[in-house]
Amino acid sequence: xxxxxxxxxxxxxxxxxxxxxxxxxxxxxxxxxxxxxxxxxxxxxxxxxxxxxxxxxxxxxxxxxxxxxxxxxxxxxxxxxxxxxxxxxxxxxxxxxxxxxxxxxxxxxxxxxxxxxxxxxxxxxxxxxxxxxxxxxxxxxxxxxxxxxxxxxxxxxxxxxxxxxxxxxxxxxxxxxxxxxxxxxxxxxxxxxxxxxxxxxxxxxxxxxxxxxxxxxxxxxxxxxxxxxxxxxxxxxxxxxxxxxxxxxxxxxxxxxxxxxxxxxxxxxxxxxxxxxxxxxxxxxxxxxxxxxxxxxxxxxxxxxxxxxxxxxxxxxxxxxxxxxxxxxxxxxxxxxxxxxxxxxxxxxxxxxxxxxxxxxxxxxxxxxxxxxxxxxxxxxxxxxxxxxxxxxxxxxxxxxxxxxxxxxxxxxxxxxxxxxxxxxxxxxxxxxxxxxxxxxxxxxxxxx
Amino acid sequence: xxxxxxxxxxxxxxxxxxxxxxxxxxxxxxxxxxxxxxxxxxxxxxxxxxxxxxxxxxxxxxxxxxxx
Numbered sequence: 001x002x003x004x005x006x007x008x009x010x011x012x013x014x015x016x017x018x019x020x021x022x023x024x025x026x027x028x029x030x031x032x033x034x035x036x037x038x039x040x041x042x043x044x045x046x047x048x049x050x051x052x053x054x055x056x057x058x059x060x061x062x063x064x065x066x067x068x069x070x071x072x073x074x075x076x077x078x079x080x081x082x083x084x085x086x087x088x089x090x091x092x093x094x095x096x097x098x099x100x101x102x103x104x105x106x107x108x109x110x111x112x113x114x115x116x117x118x119x120x121x122x123x124x125x126x127x128x129x130x131x132x133x134x135x136x137x138x139x140x141x142x143x144x145x146x147x148x149x150x151x152x153x154x155x156x157x158x159x160x161x162x163x164x165x166x167x168x169x170x171x172x173x174x175x176x177x178x179x180x181x182x183x184x185x186x187x188x189x190x191x192x193x194x195x196x197x198x199x200x201x202x203x204x205x206x207x208x209x210x211x212x213x214x215x216x217x218x219x220x221x222x223x224x225x226x227x228x229x230x231x232x233x234x235x236x237x238x239x240x241x242x243x244x245x246x247x248x249x250x251x252x253x254x255x256x257x258x259x260x261x262x263x264x265x266x267x268x269x270x271x272x273x274x275x276x277x278x279x280x281x282x283x284x285x286x287x288x289x290x291x292x293x294x295x296x297x298x299x300x301x302x303x304x305x306x307x308x309x310x311x312x313x314x315x316x317x318x319x320x321x322x323x324x325x326x327x328x329x330x331x332x333x334x335x336x337x338x339x340x341x342x343x344x345x346x347x348x349x350x351x352x353x354x355x356x357x358x359x360x361x362x363x364x365x366x367x368x369x370x371x372x373x374x375x376x377x378x379x380x381x382x383x384x385x386x387x388x389x390x391x392x393x394x395x396x397x398x399x400x401x402x403x404x405x406x407x408x409x410x411x412x413x414x415x416x417x418x419x420x421x422x423x424x425x426x427x428x429x430x431x432x433x434x435x436x437x438x439x440x441x442x443x444x445x446x447x448x449x
Numbered sequence: 450x451x452x453x454x455x456x457x458x459x460x461x462x463x464x465x466x467x468x469x470x471x472x473x474x475x476x477x478x479x480x481x482x483x484x485x486x487x488x489x490x491x492x493x494x495x496x497x498x499x500x501x502x503x504x505x506x507x508x509x510x511x512x513x514x515x516x517x
Contacts, residue, residue, distance in 0.1 A: 354458035355482035
């Protein structure tokens with residue numbers, strides 16, 4: 001715990017440009033006529049002030065005692081929106097039932113994935129829903145120690161500081177929210193990295209056990225929930241489980257935020273519902289579709305066209321909704337080149353702690369760079385397959401596993417392209433990078449704090 | 450309670466001693482880091498497994514309960 005909410009942290013403002021969030025609210029309007037979006041404002045008006053929030057939603061409906069909200073969250077079927085889709089009520093119930101000192105609750109807004117903007121957008125436009133959810137989650141598990149973990153960014157910090165101060169002036173909340181600064185690293189939002197950072201250490205993943213829920217921030221049992229999950233929680237507390245389930249699918253209910261990267265240009269955050277056809281979200285045709293971000297998987301565009309954005313359909317194909325990133329690779333780009341660029345970034349984002357990851361990921365990136373070029377060494381592909389087999393499941397966190405998932409999907413989906421490259425040709429005609437990466441990739445390990 | 454070998458990959462520095470002491474359950478990858486069998490340690494190897502754990506210079510190897 002490092003920063004008072006009212007004092008913006010020092011440090012570079014590297015991601016400032018990524019904080020001009022682009023909303024695509026018309027998509028929700030088109031698919032749900034007459035129904036306002038749940039998490040995002042109906043127009044692009046920013047919602048930092050408490051008063052309009054209270055007019056739209058009313059005060060957070062505290063239950064007056066721990067545990068009471070948990071049954072409603074279970075009935076709603078809310079799952080974590082940070083990527084793992086774990087049932088939220090199970091985390092709440094385990095935390096509420098635990099023994100010992102009161103736990104800590106941290107909202108996780110560290111969105112290290114460069115292709116995802118949905119958490120930043122949510123915090124920018126609807127900070128009070130997240131802050132409501134934090135307080136409600138804290139009440140549900142009997143906690144009075146609350147943090148909000150957000151990537152270093154002056155403008156967002158100032159905004160959240162204003163929102164928190166307004167709530168304090170209104171006497172709305174039981175627990176004071178402490179803003180905790182996340183470094184601009186891919187893995188900074190990993191749960192054990194969060195716990196380490198919030199305890200005063202570097203934001204590096206730790207070996208489990210213990211998990212944060214067992215021994216997290218400053219040794220306290222710690223509930224970590226993605227900020228979007230908390231915003232849904234705030235709405236379930238107000239409107240109930242049946243309302244939450246009125247959109248989405250039976251098994252995967254509710255709405256979700258997604259970051260869309262269209263082949264023909266714009267990138268933006270939309271609110272959609274689980275089960276929405278991918279073809280309704282992305283403008284196809286495209287060469288391929290990346291689902292779930294850089295720990296996600298490529299799918300052939302023809303396959304993606306027929307699929308809904310739901311884990312029930314995606315998981316059998318080795319893909320997952322994840323944190324809701326969808327990218328349509330333009331027809332003029334080479335999927336191998338795009339994958340190699342991202343794989344190199346992922347290798348540089350290894351925390352460098354675990355032998356298989358810090359040895360394997362740079363080699364995998366190198367082999368992909370060879371495969372992305374003309375007439376690669378015939379051994380490159382076999383090397384890549386072998387290293388993919390070797391590094392999976394052998395890290396303290398899931399970085400090697402996610403990287404392997406992403407790379408293997410490229411080997412499947414861009415197999416034809418590999419044949420072209422073996423003959424010295426490439427079907428891509430534009431070398432312009434498509435998938436977003438940070439402008440500066442950290443090259444040393446001094447910036448995990 | 451049956452035990453399995455686990456390695457803390459952050460602590461592991463790739464000394465490779467464990468694979469010398471217990472080649473039945475531990476091999477090394479091409480960079481010298483251990484690949485540890487997730488199978489329950491067979492009865493006949495329990496003493497060797499404890500020895501490998503005790504001798505790890507990085508204290509990175511341990512015996513854990515097999516998850517149900």
